[in-house]
Amino acid sequence: MLEAAKTIQHRISKYLAITLETCAHAGTGNVLKVQSLLRVCATHVVDDPNEGAHQLAAVLGIALVTVGESVGSEMAVRTFDHLLQYGEVNVRRAVPLALALQSVSNPEYSLIDTLSRLTHDADAGVAQSAILALGLVSAGTNNSRVAGLLRQLSEFYSREANHLFVVRIAQGFLHMGKGLITLHPFHSDRLILSRVALSGLLAVLHAALDMEKTIFDNSHYFLYCIVTAMQPRMLITVDEQGNPLPVSVRVGQAVEVVGQAGRPKSITGFQTHNTPVLLNVKDRAELATDEYIALTNVLEGIVILRKNPDFQPDA
Structure with missing residues (x-):
């Protein structure tokens, strides 16, 4: 060509x-x-x-x-x-x-x-x-x-x-x-x-x-x-039936963690919001609760959440 x-x-x-x-x-x-x-x-x-x-x-x-x-x-x-x-x-x-x-x-x-x-x-x-x-x-x-x-x-x-x-x-x-x-x-x-x-x-x-x-x-x-x-550019969380499921997420500036030992923080300067939330180009989101497990590694767009079977609510 x-x-x-x-x-x-x-x-x-x-x-x-x-x-x-x-x-x-x-x-x-x-x-x-x-x-x-x-x-x-x-x-x-x-x-x-x-x-x-x-x-x-x-x-x-x-x-x-x-x-x-x-x-x-x-x-x-x-x-x-x-x-x-x-x-x-x-x-x-x-x-x-x-x-x-x-x-x-x-x-x-x-x-x-x-x-x-x-x-x-x-x-x-x-x-x-x-x-x-x-x-x-x-x-x-x-x-x-x-x-x-x-x-x-x-x-x-x-x-x-x-x-x-x-x-x-x-x-x-x-x-x-x-x-x-x-x-x-x-x-x-x-x-x-x-x-x-x-x-x-x-x-x-x-x-x-x-x-x-x-x-x-x-x-x-x-x-x-x-x-x-x-x-x-919003993040929306839903359950496995596709119904909206508001949860707490931390939204902050993405940090490069490739090659770092342990479990370093992947975001910095974060704020906690309830979904749905807006994400800027360099923003990254992560779940602020252990009650649910995301079925994707990246929290963007529409994300399906599943109940965490090992979750123990605080007494």
Whole structure:
């Protein structure tokens, strides 16, 4: 398929080849592939600006290859900072979208700070990408800081129809499902990548690389592709008959315990709630009572509980 793409006598050939390669390496953290994509981004395009379209796919590809891998993601964010400073205009337009792909539905303070600066960039394409990225990064979280930024942007760009349209889309992402839905493509304690969810995100991001000819024109329906990435972010516990069963659970920041001796705590800074509860991207839940046994190792989504036969209630 890749070889067939390279035989096409059109500038879309490079774009298609890079997209295919990066999708094949999605979530692998392949360092050599990231280096080859950086080489594409660093190439100076002297002719028609449209000739550099494949560089946009390369920037998104860096985020796609390193997504879900903590060390690789941190290195990629630093790389994107360099691309913002020294990259071509084409490359800079794709950087906010790549940052969004790195941290979907996970509004980290430093990332929001970077994107909020880019929303006032001199280049309209960079500003529009940054506004949409703010929506994706905060999707389904009702984040108050992002909500305030988007309200300010709606006033600032009140006379710019295209900018205002993107702000409204971003506000829709932010308040998606009244805060009960996430776009994060990973599940099972962030170990398994959902290809269906990732494909929906990629369809929207690739359409956003050239908003003038897609989202602002007759192809705005590409935004509906995001539906494949939507999933509830709540934890619901039920009994073996499927009836709701409220129990106490501890919800806190997930801690890496692989290779540690004994039975170390898998969460830190936890709070105790009764189910159903909402889980953020980096949250983990565990049962706070021995009365029930979960039939899954990971407490996410709908979890079936069974009565613990060895449970002895306190006298």
